[in-house]
Amino acid sequence: MDLSSFLTSLGTSFAIFVILMFLFAWLSGKPGNAVVYYPNRILKGLDPWEGGSKTRNPFAWIKEALTSTEQEVIAISGVDTAVYFVFLSTVLGILVLSSLILLPMLLPVSVTDTGDTTTNTTTSHGTFSDLDKLSIGNVQAKSPRLWAFLLGVYWVSFVTYILLWKAYKHVSDLRANALMSPDVKPEQFAVLVRDIPAVSEGPNRKDQVDSYFRAIYPETYYKSLIATDNKVVNKLWKELEGFRKKLERAEAVYATSKTTGSPGGTRPTNKTGFLGLCGAKVDSIEYYTEKINETIPKLEAEQKATLREKQLNAAIVFFTSRAAAAAAAQSLHSQMVDKWTVTDAPEPRQVLWPNLKIKFFQRQVRQYVVYIIVALTVVFYMIPITFISAFTTLDNLVKLIPFIKPVVRQSALKTVLEAFLPQLALIIFLALLPKLLFALSKAEGIPSQSHAVRSASGKYFYFTVFNVFLGVTIGGTLFSTFKEIQKNPSLEKIITLLANSLPGNATYFVTFVALKFFIGYGLELSRLVPLIIFHLKRKYLCKTEGELKAAWQPSDLGYGTRVPGDLLIITIVLCYSVIAPLIIPFGVLYFGIGWLVLRNQALKVYCPAYESYGRFWPHMQVRILAALLLYQVTMFGFFGVKKFVYAPFVIPLPILSLIFCYVCSKKFYRFFKDAALEVASHELKDIPNMEQIYKSYLPPSLSSEKVLDDDQFEDAKSNVSRTTSFA
Amino acid sequence: MDLSSFLTSLGTSFAIFVILMFLFAWLSGKPGNAVVYYPNRILKGLDPWEGGSKTRNPFAWIKEALTSTEQEVIAISGVDTAVYFVFLSTVLGILVLSSLILLPMLLPVSVTDTGDTTTNTTTSHGTFSDLDKLSIGNVQAKSPRLWAFLLGVYWVSFVTYILLWKAYKHVSDLRANALMSPDVKPEQFAVLVRDIPAVSEGPNRKDQVDSYFRAIYPETYYKSLIATDNKVVNKLWKELEGFRKKLERAEAVYATSKTTGSPGGTRPTNKTGFLGLCGAKVDSIEYYTEKINETIPKLEAEQKATLREKQLNAAIVFFTSRAAAAAAAQSLHSQMVDKWTVTDAPEPRQVLWPNLKIKFFQRQVRQYVVYIIVALTVVFYMIPITFISAFTTLDNLVKLIPFIKPVVRQSALKTVLEAFLPQLALIIFLALLPKLLFALSKAEGIPSQSHAVRSASGKYFYFTVFNVFLGVTIGGTLFSTFKEIQKNPSLEKIITLLANSLPGNATYFVTFVALKFFIGYGLELSRLVPLIIFHLKRKYLCKTEGELKAAWQPSDLGYGTRVPGDLLIITIVLCYSVIAPLIIPFGVLYFGIGWLVLRNQALKVYCPAYESYGRFWPHMQVRILAALLLYQVTMFGFFGVKKFVYAPFVIPLPILSLIFCYVCSKKFYRFFKDAALEVASHELKDIPNMEQIYKSYLPPSLSSEKVLDDDQFEDAKSNVSRTTSFA
Structure with a gap:
């Protein structure tokens, strides 16, 4: 990639970002879009536009994001979100502090050298570029100037340690x-008990x-809440809910027809067959009312049967004090x-009920099986990605799909395509994976959603680093050196290879980072896709208030893919920070703009789906350190390639990181x-309502009033009187 | 070593054992020796001779040992001792079950083969012996007979798994x-709290x-008991105790002189200078009385000062229920x-008070430093031991110390010496190490004696296996192959080397095992050394009842060296079980006689110094498995040396062991x-006396009545009234 295509890529990205930002300012001001741009505030019952004025400065959101405090974020979006911002600002801090020393120190050292013409590590895939003058590639082998770069590695490492x-x-x-x-938070009064031994005769x-x-x-x-096998009852409950929604919809349609059409209105009809496409035509309101009346007794019978006969070997156990529950869980x-494995209880909304019954050693076995599957996936996805990055050069595409030749011939378009094509393929490719990894993590037998997300996110990180970063870096020179590795596949060789191929890919990754933040955060902020979907739904599908609400219901922040994405950027920027310091400003921009945009989104758009009280942090911290370690090891290899005799001075750093x-x-x-x-053991505001805490854990399909007064709850009630007299 | 010296060695050992056993039967019947042979029973207030008759069958102790139940052992010697017998009987079971299949299967297979003359793995250090006909050495390379040996490895492994x-x-x-x-056991109501943060002004x-x-x-x-720096107060208290003992002794001497000498008696005198050898001569009774009167106020002042000013950052904290203490400790x-690190409290008698103040991360650092020191010791002791085993052949000795030549010339003596010399050197050499390892383990900052013993024992095991077993085995062929290893020191090479040198050392280790159990357990049973020391002390040193009691005070079982010794035998027997199955009967004898002798000693002699409720077991179990793993890996190498193409069938075994x-x-x-x-949470017999539990943790140097009524105990008392009203 030469300088012009690099600049074109940057320019295009920036232009798109600016357009999206203005689009956001314009669209978000329209009252009809409030539910798309301010759903979190609306759900919390707050006024979408804080100041009340709709004709605002298009950059007002920036000011709002900057002036918001951590306490506000916690109040409106929870601790997990606040922790994510600590992560963003920590990484931003690392990069800013690194750039303060690295840019003024390393750029002059590189640019004033006479250029390293003895080795070919400086050529970016064949074309010598002006950008390389600013990188370590311009420094001669064995040069004492390499000391500056070595000090740079130390500086970055220590900045990372201190900020982390x-x-x-x-x-x-x-x-x-x-x-x-x-x-009072219910999960602080409860513990999760699994592996309850089989009951013998009697109790x-x-x-x-x-x-x-x-x-x-x-x-x-x-008291305790025994987990039950809710498969059947959940299905019935969902059916019932479906019928209720359809009845509501039919009534809404009927009411509308009264005002618009004939005064008596037309009663809506539907077909009873497959997907409503065939079968007898019936009156919808009557049909669904009848269906509901049919399902309710079935559901109630099934609820009773579930509670009585489908008890599993797991339970949620409640304590009257937080300290007792915390001690019991440990x-x-x-x-x-x-x-009788006792662990802390997840929040009611994030319990993965079907996983609770999995037994102790089965969980262990499942975990290892999943690890092996993931490891195989991580390693062998390398093959397709290498093919993809080999195919998606413009020249290859022209050869393969000749009819695009006329399009490519236009010089401006060609430059854009050349800049974006390989990265786009990569980004699309990576979008397919997270769901698989989440399913695999759930299959491990993890009892809570947040834990499963963390686990999937960790797997995704190792996947992206291994495949995107290492894959692309080594992949560029892979075919030429594959045989060499095969001959003697030692770790040393791989590090040398990695170090050799790093400089050649620097501009590639700079554009990758730029693309990610300009386009990614532009789309994030403008919410173009959700906006269009919402308006389409509102126009053509939604008939009732409930359906409309479901159409703009915001998702959560999606840490499962967001965090690994950020971590990949950190890995890339850290690894290139000394080799090509120009990448750091792009990293700073990525995390700076990311912080701003997401602050806006967290305060106004997204609704967290769970609260794990910051448990994501240790995962992020370890992975930032893993990135740092990779960086330090790579730099050791790189100094070796540069024949720098003081390269061993890097060795203390990886040890220090560990x-x-x-x-x-x-x-x-x-x-x-x-x-x-x-x-x-801190004091509570008031005496907790234990019965309410208990009920919050009942799955919705089981929590009809009729059931609560019945069956397994009878003896529980005797507890209530006993324990309340104690409290 | 040839057959005759082997048989001589066995015969001599056996003869010594028989002599020692009869000596035991004779000596233990004499009433004056009861305190040497039955101290544990006497201390527990039981009749030394259960039946009451002193003229017993010399083998009565065997019957008593065999008929004693586990409950009796627990009652008289604690759970740790019972666990040690589980260990012995488990290993015995493994060896007996192994021998039932291995001996009838492998011996005929070996002996009927034509002998493997192509390789030199069969020669025991140059002399071809009849014994080797019974070992795998007699089987030809690549022979399908090796299948039997491979099955043998599987049999031994599965027997081990099931019994463990x-x-x-x-x-x-x-x-x-x-x-x-x-x-009520005090340690179940207490937890140990360390790393208490520094107190700010005020409380x-x-x-x-x-x-x-x-x-x-x-x-x-x-309530809580703050740990204090007891160095000074302990010293004063010991001084006081010393003076009291000396006073008692002087009074006893004076009383004796009244009956034997002049009717007025001679008042004993002593010199006040260095070691009582120089200085002014004074009247002992007056002198020590005066000294005691001087020391008591000093001690009391120091006790107060210690409690008030020398409080450390650790404490023992007491709870009114066992379940609460158990939950708090976790x-x-x-x-x-x-x-505020909270762990379970050790028994009062085994708290290592000086270690309590060591801080969290300092403990971590100390641990790693100790590990490194031990690893270096384990590896580099190899050098001296190789020298020793090279020197201690008889021929070498004669060359070095010419004047023993006439002794050696006698053929019978020569055979005995040849059999014992190398092993004796080894045993003496190993006796020096345990104290160092125990000191190192204590330096890690471990808070309880039993934990330190376990830790030292683990280190000692790895030391003995590495140095005695591997050292001697490889050492025999070390000098010839040292250069070869140096060229390419891969794990594969080392395993092959080990496998190559195993058969040559089989008879060496058979005699080693035989020597250990015949002589070792003979001395153990007959207690010749403690008997002689006791009688000498009684005759020449002891003047008072207290001194006499101290002279026969029994020690504990000394797991720190006993267990690693047993584990070394297991390692040796397991590793040779298939190569030379004849070693198994010796292993059976070792653990069978060991079980008998130690059962006798546990019931009648030793007094455990601490009770860890069986915590030693996981250590022993892991190390038996380590021995099994070493065996499996070695056998894999050995089958490779025998060019057996199905050797990879052994590979599943080490994986299974892990x-x-x-x-x-x-x-x-x-x-x-x-x-x-x-x-x-099981119920107690009666309401625990918390004050007594609390007092049991007071160090003796601090627990005079005067102090208890004072100072830090004042506010504690207010607790008592508060909590007893609750209970």
Whole structure:
């Protein structure tokens, strides 16, 4: 890639970003779009436009984002979101501090050297570019100027350590503050009990669990909720909900027809066959009313049967104090670890009920099987991606699809295509994976959604780093050196190879980063896609208020793919930070603009689907360190390639990174796994309503009033009177 | 070594053993020796001779040992001892079951082959011996007979898995029964708190600890005992005790002189100078009385000062219920892991007070430093041991020390010396190490004696296996192949080398095992050394009852060296079990006689110094598995040396061993680390006397009545009234 196509790529990206930003300013001001641009505020019952004026400065959102405090973010979007901003600002800090030293120090050192013409590491895929003059490629081998680059590696590393340490401390405090808040949160009073041993003759599961825990916690035990196999009851409940929605819709259609058409209106009809396309034509309102009346008794019977006969070997157990629940979640209860496993309870909304019944050793086996599958996926996706990046050069495309030749002949278009094509292929390709990884993570037997998201996100990170970063970097020179590696596949060789191919791909990755933030954050901010979908739905599909609300219902921030994406950028920017320091400003822009745009989105658009009180942080921290480690190892290899005799001076850094990681996880990590008792024992605002806490864990398909008064809840009630007298 | 010297060695060992056994039968019948042969029974207030008759069958002790139950062992010597017998009987079971298949299967297969003359793996250090006909050395390379040996490896492995699984379960139950016993044990009501953060102005440490724990455990917190720096007070207290003993002794001497000498008696005198050898001569009784009167006020002042001013950052915290203490010991208390570290409390008698103040990260650093030191020791002791085993052949000795030549010339003596010399050097050499390892383990910052013993024992095991087993085996052929290894030091090479040199050392290790059990257990049973020392002390040194009691005070079983010794034997026997199956009967004898002799000693002689409720077991189990793994890996190499093409069929075994180890530790281990709440919540016989529990943790140097009524105990008393009203 030469300088002109590089600049074209940047310019185009920037132009698109500016257009999208103005589009956002214009569209978000229209009242009809408020539900697309301010859904979170509307759901929280707040005024979409804080100031009240709709004719605003198009950059007002920037000011609002900048002036918002962390407490506001926590209040409106939860601790997890606040932790994500700590992550963004920490990385931003690392890059800004790095650039303050690296840019003034390394650029002059590179540009004033006479150029390294002895090796061919400087040529960007064959074409010598002006950009390379600003990179380490311009420095001669064995040159004492390499000392500056080595110092650069140290500077970046220490900046990373210091900021990560501060961030870990800060996030730990955020978590502590959230956990010691005086508000009642059901999950702080509950623990999740799995692997309950089979009941022998006599007592049922509820009695078994009750007597077990009451013996251990005579004072603080409240009651238990046995997990049940809800497959059938969920299906019936969904059917019922579906009928209710359709009835509502039919009534709305009927009401509309009264005002627009004949005064008596036309009663809507539908066909009873497959997908409403065939079968007998019936009156919708009557038909669905009848269906609802049919389903309700079925559901109620199934609810009773589920509660009585489909009890599983897991339960949610409730305590009357937070400290008791926190201590119970950390303690071994049974002599055998694979019986009565007690862990902290997830939030009610994020419990993965179907996973609860999976037994202890099955969970272990599933975990390892999933790891092996993921490892195979990570390694062997390399082959298709190498093919894709080999195919998606413009010259190849022309050869393969000759009829695009006339399009390509136009010089301006060609430059744009040349700049974007390989990256676009990559981005589209990566979009296919996260769902698979999330499903795999769920298959491990993880009991909560947030944990599954974290797990999937971790897998996705290793995938992207291995395939995008290493794949593209080595892939560029892969075919030529593949045989060489095959001959002697040692780690040393791979590092050397990586170091050799890094400089050639610097401009590639600069455009990759630029594309990601300009286009990605432009689309994010303008919400063009959700806007169009919403308007289409409103016009052609939605008939009732409920349907309209569902059409603009915001999603959550989607950490599962967002965080690995950010981490990939960090990896790329860190690894090139010393080789081609010009990449750092782009990294700063990525995280700076990202912080701004997402602050806006977090405050106004997205609704978090769960709250894990910052448990995502240790994952992010470890992966930032993994990126740093990769960077340090690569730089060691790179200095070796440059025949710099002081290259071994880099060796202490990877060791230091490992020690830093160890110390951090020793000091901070356990609090992210377990709730500290000094935090959990803080006083509550008022005495918790235990019955409400208990009910919040009932799945909606089981929580009709009729059932609650019945069956397994009868003996539970005797507990209530007992324990309330205690409290 | 040829057959005759081998048989001589065995015969001599056996003869010595028989002599020692009869000596034991004779000596133990004499009433004056009761305190040497039955000290544990006497200390427990039991009749030394159960039946009452002193003229017993010399083999009565065998019957008594065999008929004793596990419950008796637990009652008289504790759970740790019972667990040690589970260990012995498990290993015995493994060896017996192995021999049942291996001996009838492998011996005929070996002996009927025509002999492997193509390789020189069969020669025992140059001399072809008849014994080798019974080993795998007699089987030709590539022979299909090797299938039998391969099956043998599988048989031994599966027998080990099954018996270890059963034993783990059994030990877990033993531990559970001990922990749920209705008797009050102070350590079950206490936790050890370390890394208490520095107190700011205002509250003292006691208030700090009290308020911290009372907030978290409003109902179950009793009170706390702050650890103090007892160096000075301990020294004073020891001085005082010394003076008291000397006074008692002087008075006893005076009383004796009255009856034997002049009617007025001679008042004993002593010199006040260095070691009582110089200085002014004074009247002992007056002198020591005066000294005691001087020291008491000093001690009391120091006790007060210690309690008030020398408080450390650690404490023992007491709870009113076992379950509360067990849960607290497993829970994270502070947001930062390195503050308020709470673990289970060791027994009062085994707390290592000086270690308590060591801080969290310092403990981590110390641990790694100790590991590095031990690793260096393990690896580089190899050099001296190689020299020793090279020197201690008889021929070498004669060359070095010419004047022993006439002794050696006698043929019978020569054979004996040839058989014993190398082994004796080894045994003496190994006796020097355990104390160093124990000191190193204590330096890690471990808070309890039993933990330090376990840690030292683990280190000693790796040392002995690496140095004795691998060192001697490879050492024999080391000098010839050293250069070859140096050229290409791969793991593969080392395994091949080990496999190559194994058969040559078979008879060496058979005699080593025989020597260990015949002489070792003979001396153990007859207690010749303690007997002689006791009688000497009684005759020449002891003047008072206290001194006499101290002279026969029994030691504990000394797991620190005993267990690694047994484990070394297991390693040796397992590794040779298939190569030279004749070693198995010797292994059976070792553990069979060991079980008998030690059962006798545990019931009658040794007094355990601590009780860890079977925590030693996971260490032993892992190390038996390590021995099995070494065996499997070695056999893989050995089949390779025999050019057996189906050698890869051994590969599943090491993998299986690792999986087995993982599953065991997952399922059982945590209960050995933490007390399960279902166990701890069992009911007590009666309401525990909390004040007594608290006092049992006071170091003796601080527990004079005067102090208890004072100072830090004042506010503690207010607690008592508060909590007893609650209970």
